[in-house]
Amino acid sequence: MIEFPKPDVEEMLQTVSIIDFAVSPDEKQFIFCTNISGKYNLWAMDLPNAFPYRLTFNNQPCHELLYDQEGRFVIAGFDHDGDENTQFYALKPHGGAMKKVVYQENTRNFSPQLSSDGERLYYSSSKENPSYLNTYCLQLSTGEETTVLEGSGGTTYIAEVSEDETTTLYYQFFSNTNSRYYARVGEEEILLTPPTEKEHTVSFAVLTSPTEVYLVTDYEADFSYLAKFDLETKTFTKVKEIPKEGFTTLIYDKENRILYITAEKGVEDRLYAYHLDEGLWGNMVIPCDLITKVAVAKSGTVYLLGGGSVQLGNVYKREGDKWVQITRNKMAGMAEEDFVAPEVVTYPSFDGLEIEALFYKAKEEHDKGEMILWPHGGPQHAERKSFNAIFQYFLSNGYSIFAPNFRGSTGYGLNFTKMVERAWGAGPRLDNIAALDWLIDQGYAKKGEIIVMGGSYGGYMSLLLHGRHADYFKAVIDVCGPSNLFSFIHSVPEDWKSAMDAWVGHPERDREKLIEYSPSTYIDQMIKPMLVVQGANDPRVVKAESDQIVEALKEKGRDITYIVMEDEGHGFAKKENEIAVFRQVLEFMEKYASKTANVH
Numbered sequence: 001m002i003e004f005p006k007p008d009v010e011e012m013l014q015t016v017s018i019i020d021f022a023v024s025p026d027e028k029q030f031i032f033c034t035n036i037s038g039k040y041n042l043w044a045m046d047l048p049n050a051f052p053y054r055l056t057f058n059n060q061p062c063h064e065l066l067y068d069q070e071g072r073f074v075i076a077g078f079d080h081d082g083d084e085n086t087q088f089y090a091l092k093p094h095g096g097a098m099k100k101v102v103y104q105e106n107t108r109n110f111s112p113q114l115s116s117d118g119e120r121l122y123y124s125s126s127k128e129n130p131s132y133l134n135t136y137c138l139q140l141s142t143g144e145e146t147t148v149l150e151g152s153g154g155t156t157y158i159a160e161v162s163e164d165e166t167t168t169l170y171y172q173f174f175s176n177t178n179s180r181y182y183a184r185v186g187e188e189e190i191l192l193t194p195p196t197e198k199e200h201t202v203s204f205a206v207l208t209s210p211t212e213v214y215l216v217t218d219y220e221a222d223f224s225y226l227a228k229f230d231l232e233t234k235t236f237t238k239v240k241e242i243p244k245e246g247f248t249t250l251i252y253d254k255e256n257r258i259l260y261i262t263a264e265k266g267v268e269d270r271l272y273a274y275h276l277d278e279g280l281w282g283n284m285v286i287p288c289d290l291i292t293k294v295a296v297a298k299s300g301t302v303y304l305l306g307g308g309s310v311q312l313g314n315v316y317k318r319e320g321d322k323w324v325q326i327t328r329n330k331m332a333g334m335a336e337e338d339f340v341a342p343e344v345v346t347y348p349s350f351d352g353l354e355i356e357a358l359f360y361k362a363k364e365e366h367d368k369g370e371m372i373l374w375p376h377g378g379p380q381h382a383e384r385k386s387f388n389a390i391f392q393y394f395l396s397n398g399y400s401i402f403a404p405n406f407r408g409s410t411g412y413g414l415n416f417t418k419m420v421e422r423a424w425g426a427g428p429r430l431d432n433i434a435a436l437d438w439l440i441d442q443g444y445a446k447k448g449e450i451i452v453m454g455g456s457y458g459g460y461m462s463l464l465l466h467g468r469h470a471d472y473f474k475a476v477i478d479v480c481g482p483s484n485l486f487s488f489i490h491s492v493p494e495d496w497k498s499a500m501d502a503w504v505g506h507p508e509r510d511r512e513k514l515i516e517y518s519p520s521t522y523i524d525q526m527i528k529p530m531l532v533v534q535g536a537n538d539p540r541v542v543k544a545e546s547d548q549i550v551e552a553l554k555e556k557g558r559d560i561t562y563i564v565m566e567d568e569g570h571g572f573a574k575k576e577n578e579i580a581v582f583r584q585v586l587e588f589m590e591k592y593a594s595k596t597a598n599v600h
Contacts, residue, residue, distance in 0.1 A: 011332070076091060123138070157171055358402075372453055373465075
């Protein structure tokens with residue numbers, strides 16, 4: 001019998017991702033965005049055939065994807081090399097040259113909605129209102145355009161247009177924990193939650209009849225639930241809530257009057273079906289830990305994109321009471337048992353608050369006794385059971401990973417999520433320190449022998465922990481992290497700026513706190529070897545944020561390595577860049593790997 005070598009650990013970075021999909025109205029074609037070629041493009045399959053063919057060659061990830069209701073064309077959104085200036089294009093279902101539909105350089109476009117006859121495109125844009133956005137109706141045949149909504153006070157996005165185009169759902173975003181949904185019926189503007197001064201969110205809403213809207217909200221609650229609003233009587237009704245679960249999105253099956261609801265419970269997702277006419281509620285067991293997207297075809301067939309901590313993302317089709325896998329995305333030469341699944345653990349923080357974390361322990365045959373603390377990005381986000389090729393790469397090289405969902409994370413209620421607001425460097429920092437102390441007390445790590453690494457807010461936290469608690473670490477890795485909260489507040493995209501006061505703080509009123517919470521305040525204490533990674537086109541955390549920390553540390557003669565990706569934004573869209581960077585990250589960590597015995 002032939003014995004084959006195990007796949008090289010770097011092959012783990014060659015994983016293929018599927019980030020979006022759409023199914024044609026007749027369900028004969030399936031389009032999805034994937035980096036199967038190493039760069040993101042649109043591909044398609046003619047169902048039930050499983051062999052894909054390529055539709056686009058622009059090598060950019062797709063940010064919006066929808067079919068015309070008759071299946072005559074597709075609308076897709078693309079930015080350029082991570083600049084997040086999404087433009088909309090039309091293309092034939094079987095590919096060919098794309099036609100620019102909404103295109104204006106240096107503008108950000110969102111939420112495309114096609115009219116039922118496919119003649120008009122509704123969308124929100126920064127082009128005439130960069131701070132709050134306007135919404136437009138574009139006649140696709142003539143190019144004539146009218147303004148439908150003018151945003152003010154909060155960033156305003158269109159959400160849905162009724163089939164007869166007399167009712168529009170839209171929402172105002174004030175912060176990640178404060179948003180409102182409205183219905184415009186003719187000239188009347190209707191708020192879909194009862195008036196209140198208390199901050200809350202409405203994360204999703206859908207029209208189920210000309211007079212009925214279902215919505216997901218945490219109005220007067222900690223966890224979001226399903227509610228209903230009657231547009232005639234102006235009545236708000238709570239319909240369904242589940243303890244310690246937060247509902248997230250709604251997908252409506254018009255043919256069968258079924259509402260599908262996604263929910264998050266800590267690090268995992270749930271899917272429910274609510275039959276509107278019968279009032280029946282059911283739990284749908286899903287074939288994955290996390291849901292990326294759910295879609296319902298005209299026939300009522302449900303499609304789902306999802307994956308898990310040891311399971312690459314795939315698309316599934318509901319047939320009867322079973323899920324049938326449509327795509328066959330998997331790692332060549334490796335099975336699920338070859339990967340490391342995380343343990344879900346909790347630990348007490350400095351004030352007794354319980355913090356949940358994912359603990360990835362390197363397998364015994366690989367374990368070097370090395371530990372990485374991974375503060376996640378967001379910060380109002382969470383580390384959940386998604387497949388992370390980078391984690392598996394490090395695990396196979398002997399590095400265990402501890403990823404805490406510190407205060408401010410999502411999935412644990414509105415109050416928990418709000419704990420990071422205007423307190424970026426307070427409680428969340430101490431939650432991460434409590435994680436380190438827990439690891440040390442449990443014998444999993446030694447003080448001074450830990451690596452801290454994170455991206456975005458996780459990069460910020462890595463810098464801040466380095467500056468304030470350097471004695472815990474032997475090396476620090478920052479990917480696209482803000483280094484100075486004053487410059488960060490002023491450099492984010494214009495449509496983010498109205499939320500910065502509530503989210504991060506006010507440069508004048510919160511001056512002392514912003515100084516305290518800025519990593520740049522602690523340059524003198526940053527004494528450990530450091531690697532900084534930055535995308536040149538990043539619109540969220542601009543390159544100047546990394547430039548200034550690198551320059552300051554170089555002036556002090558610190559050991560610092562700086563990698564700039566010229567054709568990337570806030571993260572990695574091109575597989576070749578991701579592989580090149582994380583090879584360097586591993587080399588950097590190996591340089592400082594402990595020579596001491598395994599501490600486990």
